[in-house]
Amino acid sequence: MSVGIVVVSHSRALAEAAVELANIMVHADAPSIAIAAGLDDGGFGTDATQIMSAIEEVDGGDGVVIFVDMGSAVMSAQTAIELLDSDARILSAPFVEGITAGMVAAATGADLAQVVKLAEGSLNAKAQAVGDDFASxxxxxxxxxxxxxxxxxxxxxxxxxxxxxxxxxxxxxxxxxxxxxxxxxxxxxxxxxxxxxxxxxxxxxxxxxxxxxxxxxxxxxxxxxxxxxxxxxxxxxxxxxxxxxxxxxxxxxxxxxxxxxx
The missing domain is CATH 3.30.1340.10 (HPr-like)
Known part of the structure; x- marks a missing residue:
């Protein structure tokens, strides 16, 4: 098994594109991943019940991390976790870089703590490239x-x-x-x-x-x-x-x- 990954976004297309990009970097069996994005009518938004189903889908016992895009995505994910009484982790990692780093780490068998560490540190490369003067x-x-x-x-x-x-x-x-x-x-x-x-x-x-x-x-x-x-x-x-x-x-x-x- 591996750490499960849930991707929460207001846009289904955005979430699918981010996961597709991340998959290019995974050179082994992909980890368990589920997308909870957009509304049932095809509009923009987030739905706690979708997120609950996604958490249950990928939870194999090794932990679950949740990547969110912004705003109400965080609140919806928090609601889902509370309703499920789950220990899934909502990460503050950047959406694209975090998903990529998290998927690569989970695919290699990294444990929950390591997946969290690598995902949340994934902004460093971009910060350094543009010359931002800060460390994680x-x-x-x-x-x-x-x-x-x-x-x-x-x-x-x-x-x-x-x-x-x-x-x-x-x-x-x-x-x-x-x-x-x-x-x-x-x-x-x-x-x-x-x-x-x-x-x-x-x-x-x-x-x-x-x-x-x-x-x-x-x-x-x-x-x-x-x-x-x-x-x-x-x-x-x-x-x-x-x-x-x-x-x-x-x-x-x-x-x-x-x-x-x-």
């Missing part, structure tokens, strides 16, 4: 000053890829790390970032990636990977720790060297 409340994700996503090709350096990973001993446990150059023309954009996040989730390891010396991000977050702004010819520094660190590092290096599936 949790302090997770990309750096708060825009540094790690300002991909400046003029300062990019070509770092040779070592033939084997280097073992680094920290204060807690050993980690493995290596550098790898991006060879696909578009770089680490949405589709490869989603694939990479899903790949990393398959290993019992924590994988962190930085780009040409910029602050590292956790590689299980598609949105944080996109925030790196890594492009063709730039170098990714990959660091892995945990029980399957060597396997995870090798898998990431192979993925990047092979063109990230493109």
């Amino acid at each position: 409340e949790s302090g997770e994700g990309c750096c708060g000053n825009g540094g790690c996503c300002a991909a400046d090709n003029s300062t990019a350096t070509s770092v040779p890829v070592p033939s084997s990973a280097t073992s680094v001993h920290g204060s807690e446990s050993a980690a493995c790390e290596a550098d790898v150059e991006i060879i696909n023309e578009i770089g680490l954009h949405a589709r490869p970032a989603g694939k990479l996040a899903q790949l990393v989730s398959e290993y019992d390891a924590v994988v962190e990636i930085s780009c040409d010396g910029r602050e590292s991000v956790e590689a299980d977050s598609m949105m944080d990977l996109m925030a790196l702004g890594a492009t063709f010819g730039q170098t990714l520094h990959v660091r892995a720790s945990g029980a399957q660190k060597e396997e995870a590092l090798a898998a990431v290096l192979e993925f990047v060297r092979s063109g990230m599936g493109e």
Whole structure:
């Protein structure tokens, strides 16, 4: 099973388009997802009874998250939860980015807390890209000053890829790390970032990636990977720790060297 996802919107077309876009980024079995959007007569609005049915449809026991567009969508979702006596979570995540991050995370088997964390931190990539100077409340994700996503090709350096990973001993446990150059023309954009996040989730390891010396991000977050702004010819520094660190590092290096599936 996986965390269930409910999408609540005033517009059926908007909800369906957001889910369709998010599905492009899911490279495994899609999580359980239900849409509660629009009124029965085809008009705009939200309906608590629709949302109740959607929650019951996707609740497989691992938790349910609800994405809402605005205004009365929140009130309708709250009413549905109260009537069902459900522990479903209404998220304040941005609608499109949150649904995408949540679906990718749920598809990889992330638990409720991780789905919530990744969805609610999904605005970071856009904030960094446009130069907003703030960090998420949790302090997770990309750096708060825009540094790690300002991909400046003029300062990019070509770092040779070592033939084997280097073992680094920290204060807690050993980690493995290596550098790898991006060879696909578009770089680490949405589709490869989603694939990479899903790949990393398959290993019992924590994988962190930085780009040409910029602050590292956790590689299980598609949105944080996109925030790196890594492009063709730039170098990714990959660091892995945990029980399957060597396997995870090798898998990431192979993925990047092979063109990230493109």
